[in-house]
Amino acid sequence: MIASSSSKVVQLGSYKASRRNNSISGLSSGAFMTVQLHLAHSASFAGAGIIAGGPFRCAEIFQPDEMMTAEDACIENSLYICMNPLIPQVSPDAQKLAAMAQETARAGKIDAVANLADDRLYIFTGSADDVVDSDVVARTRKFYELLGVKPDNIRYVDSVPAGHSIITDNPEDSALSTNQPPYINNGGFMQSHDILQHIYSDLQPAAQSLAGQLLRFDQTEFFADARDRASMSQFGYIYIPSNVAAGRVKEPRVHIALHGCKQGYNYTDYVNGRADIANQPPYGNRYFTTTGYNHIAESNDIIVLYPQAEGTDNDTVQNPDGCWDWWGYTSANPQAPDYYSREAVQIKAIHAMLDRLCA
């Protein structure tokens, strides 16, 4: 796999990055994780881009009775309420979830919700998306508005006839209405540019070519205390723009880009329940090389961090598609799931990476 011109594995470095003016975006499970990370560490972020993602803690929206365990309820809710509700009325209740977020903040598990007020949000749902229903994404917008985000700061896009995907202008990507891996579709524009342009309204156009460094780093140090349940890969990736690499930028901003399910660099398809190791898909590195983030980051001195989740399917963790955790599979105690707080394994790991960049 070619991640950069170098085959080196580096330690994630420090760049004295901004501690407040950072941002995050993601697709699908990466979008659900974007919302969680944004809420958990809202003091660190100025905005977020959510492509086909639902509101905070929506997997806990419904607990039918005592016979159903919290773990089982979360899984069923995630599938049938947070992704695929039969009708709009059974999409996750934004009002209830906003109240849960307030309560979670009061309990000190996430940053103060007041930090969100002036954040800028890009929220997208393709009108042909049959993986995460548009009604769910509409609830995400409502959820943020209920938490005090100014409606003018939200760019909500639901008119593009796109399937479940991040959109690019690459001729080799899938047709726009496609709903299948690698979930990178050609819609004639770079969605990553729209996201960053909306969050930071003063950006220069994307660079035509890259002069910075795309580095592979060992991300295991950030979840060393929970390797058995983190479901994160050995390597993460980072793009360092040329001006930042040369030390010419004071307090560079950081954007965290989270891939969706089946998009991590070492994702392996499962055929009849077994990893298809002889036919690994050729798109493992596309999310961090061809989705356009690096080009607009280069011209605007923004560091782009690409943490990577990996597929795991064993007695400890059931996550064969390599999704980010938004229904509790990493929880130490499945009956009291913690996948959303500052102490959740993946959130803690990703934010520790951000802390390193800021040091």
Next chain:
Amino acid sequence: MSKLPVSVGMKNIDKPGVSRLREPAAARALAPLANTMKANALVQRQAARLLHNSVLSAGLAGRLSDPQVWSEWGQLQAAVMQRLHQQNLAWRDGCAILAEDFALIRHANTISKMAEKQGNFFSQWTTLLTNQATSLFELMENIHVDYGYWASQKVPRDS
């Protein structure tokens, strides 16, 4: 080419020390019993869901005159019919593709190719049946969860 078993390995991405192959022999020996118990537990959970939903349905009796409840109930029915229609289309498309595949088996010009083509056909047929069954179970679970969630919001809180 056949997808089994040459190109399909064991779960190489499993974490060291916890893969099924490394389970103690006693645990492997008990696997059939554990699987049966799990299946029973899942069926019981669905039965409990049905019971819970029945209780909620009884609670809805107090809102029989509410046109909004009837409207949303109708939308739920229509959504289920739409899903069944989509599944029927997938079944027909799958059968049409398999019929084409079956007709092409006669072009095999060696015994090994004939065996491979027949094997591929039966594998694909099994996959189609499995997908249909999985989709039906998904729809059943979807109905149970969504109806329960919907009804729990409609039933008056003091009932």
